[in-house]
Amino acid sequence: MSFTGDEYSKRTLDFVQRLQGLTDYEQICALIMKELDWFGFSCVTSFSIPGPGCHLKDSIWLNNRPAEYVERYEEKNYVIHDPVVKELRRTMTPYSWGDVRERRDLKKSERTIIDEGREFGAHDGFIIPIVSLSGSMALFSPCGRDPDLSPRARAALEIIGIYSHHALTRALIRRQREEVVHTPLTPREREIMQWVAVGKTDEEIADILSISTTTVTSHVENAKQKLDAFRRTYAVVQAIRLGEISL
Amino acid sequence: MSFTGDEYSKRTLDFVQRLQGLTDYEQICALIMKELDWFGFSCVTSFSIPGPGCHLKDSIWLNNRPAEYVERYEEKNYVIHDPVVKELRRTMTPYSWGDVRERRDLKKSERTIIDEGREFGAHDGFIIPIVSLSGSMALFSPCGRDPDLSPRARAALEIIGIYSHHALTRALIRRQREEVVHTPLTPREREIMQWVAVGKTDEEIADILSISTTTVTSHVENAKQKLDAFRRTYAVVQAIRLGEISL
DNA sequence: TCGTCCCTCCTAAGTTCCTAGGATGGCGAA
DNA sequence: TTCGCCATCCTAGGAACTTAGGAGGGACGA
Numbered sequence: 001m002s003f004t005g006d007e008y009s010k011r012t013l014d015f016v017q018r019l020q021g022l023t024d025y026e027q028i029c030a031l032i033m034k035e036l037d038w039f040g041f042s043c044v045t046s047f048s049i050p051g052p053g054c055h056l057k058d059s060i061w062l063n064n065r066p067a068e069y070v071e072r073y074e075e076k077n078y079v080i081h082d083p084v085v086k087e088l089r090r091t092m093t094p095y096s097w098g099d100v101r102e103r104r105d106l107k108k109s110e111r112t113i114i115d116e117g118r119e120f121g122a123h124d125g126f127i128i129p130i131v132s133l134s135g136s137m138a139l140f141s142p143c144g145r146d147p148d149l150s151p152r153a154r155a156a157l158e159i160i161g162i163y164s165h166h167a168l169t170r171a172l173i174r175r176q177r178e179e180v181v182h183t184p185l186t187p188r189e190r191e192i193m194q195w196v197a198v199g200k201t202d203e204e205i206a207d208i209l210s211i212s213t214t215t216v217t218s219h220v221e222n223a224k225q226k227l228d229a230f231r232r233t234y235a236v237v238q239a240i241r242l243g244e245i246s247l
Numbered sequence: 248m249s250f251t252g253d254e255y256s257k258r259t260l261d262f263v264q265r266l267q268g269l270t271d272y273e274q275i276c277a278l279i280m281k282e283l284d285w286f287g288f289s290c291v292t293s294f295s296i297p298g299p300g301c302h303l304k305d306s307i308w309l310n311n312r313p314a315e316y317v318e319r320y321e322e323k324n325y326v327i328h329d330p331v332v333k334e335l336r337r338t339m340t341p342y343s344w345g346d347v348r349e350r351r352d353l354k355k356s357e358r359t360i361i362d363e364g365r366e367f368g369a370h371d372g373f374i375i376p377i378v379s380l381s382g383s384m385a386l387f388s389p390c391g392r393d394p395d396l397s398p399r400a401r402a403a404l405e406i407i408g409i410y411s412h413h414a415l416t417r418a419l420i421r422r423q424r425e426e427v428v429h430t431p432l433t434p435r436e437r438e439i440m441q442w443v444a445v446g447k448t449d450e451e452i453a454d455i456l457s458i459s460t461t462t463v464t465s466h467v468e469n470a471k472q473k474l475d476a477f478r479r480t481y482a483v484v485q486a487i488r489l490g491e492i493s494l
Numbered sequence: 495t496c497g498t499c500c501c502t503c504c505t506a507a508g509t510t511c512c513t514a515g516g517a518t519g520g521c522g523a524a
Numbered sequence: 525t526t527c528g529c530c531a532t533c534c535t536a537g538g539a540a541c542t543t544a545g546g547a548g549g550g551a552c553g554a
Contacts (some may be wrong), residue, residue, distance in 0.1 A: 013255060200478075437502075
């Protein structure tokens with residue numbers, strides 16, 4: 001190994017310090033890619049696991065792998081079958097593609113998916129699982145021809161991955177908030193939506209808060225309007241997304 | 248400053264490496280507190296901002312500040328008025344209590360809240376904002392009598408905070424999944440709940456998927472049962488929480 | 495082959511929600 | 525003090541959801 005442990009740690013802290021100053025999404029991406037390059041990673045992908053009915057495209061936070069690769073990945077719905085992604089459900093600690101490829105219980109088709117990456121110059125990659133308390137999973141995955149995957153590098157990469165993810169989230173949230181001009185709910189509306197979110201009927205909420213049912217209904221309707229929702233189910237989802245109520 | 252920059256970075260990377268091996272919540276907490284001690288922090292609190300109707304107590308992820316302090320904080324509902332917490336909504340980058348205290352526009356009552364911390368041995372503290380794409384905010388905040396808040400320490404602390412938060416989430420998710428024996432939804436149920444979540448009516452969903460309305464209804468009912476929900480609104484929230492669907 | 499799970503479809507009464515109004519009093523900012 | 529926002533309450537028809545059943549066909553593993 002040509003780098004000392006301290007080289008890794010110093011770089012990592014420097015990286016974080018530089019990233020702290022950035023708020024612009026594109027600048028953050030550029031800095032992340034530059035840093036990963038030092039480790040021998042030429043590409044990076046970060047996305048949250050899309051649910052059914054959700055396209056992978058809409059879940060991607062950061063990606064500079066070839067467009068054709070991503071298209072094929074999306075087209076063949078690899079995100080469901082890719083063993084590297086499936087591994088996310090087993091473990092919550094970082095691992096490399098190689099770690100997965102070595103497993104005995106892989107089907108032939110699964111091995112194919114990993115190997116296809118090679119055609120695009122990605123011989124090995126590293127997966128940093130990202131969890132959120134809401135239970136949704138995401139991953140941050142740099143890859144390249146011959147990346148540094150030594151233990152010390154892995155520790156540094158986990159920091160880089162988690163911190164990058166955090167910085168990207170911050171930038172995306174900022175952008176989201178700027179885009180969505182969202183009228184904030186009043187405290188009462190928030191309180192009532194919180195009850196709606198746990199499945200209480202207007203009558204039950206009225207009982208809990210000692211107000212009339214019609215009042216509850218009108219608060220919900222106001223909130224729906226502010227949240228741009230026709231149905232209260234979506235209003236709740238929007239309220240969660242916009243941070244008006246929490247899970 | 249008695250420590251070199253490299254000391255910070257080396258420690259930080261070591262900390263992350265040690266934390267990587269841990270899955271037990273209590274062990275993780277212990278390691279975090281030990282590490283923060285080195286920076287001169289005697290206490291640490293981490294919680295997500297509770298919505299109305301939610302108690303702060305239920306949102307705490309990690310805390311070793313005196314119980315009486317927390318009780319008073321909760322009782323007086325400081326989480327709403329604490330200027331240090333309010334600052335979260337303005338900025339998404341770390342700051343110290345001192346940074347907030349210096350602001351001119353603070354009300355007297357707000358200053359009091361900060362100063363009350365001193366009675367419990369916390370003269371200054373550091374806030375690391377944690378954002379999640381769902382929009383919910385949380386914070387990680389160590390505090391102490393005379394902590395190290397130098398620029399280099401702040402960069403290290405941000406890593407420590409974000410990484411600790413991530414490790415805690417991992418441990419809590421693991422625990423949550425062990426506790427909640429949750430029957431997974433079928434692909435079709437997930438797909439339909441995803442549409443429910445965006446406020447589509449059963450009829451609209453039936454149109455979209457080219458199946459009958461009654462089929463949609465029965466999928467929703469099955470999902471509700473699996474998610475232990477009486478109302479579809481709550482079913483959606485549960486599905487999000489359990490990672491069955493994403494925002 | 496048998497059992498199990500998934501997806502599909504059906505009925506029908508009862509409950510809850512949605513819509514689109516209007517109206518009052520309180521409270522704080524300009 | 526006036527203006528605006530907030531919380532409260534009201535009506536009433538029509539739309540959507542809830543509940544508790546049953547039932548057939550297909551896929552897949554034991």
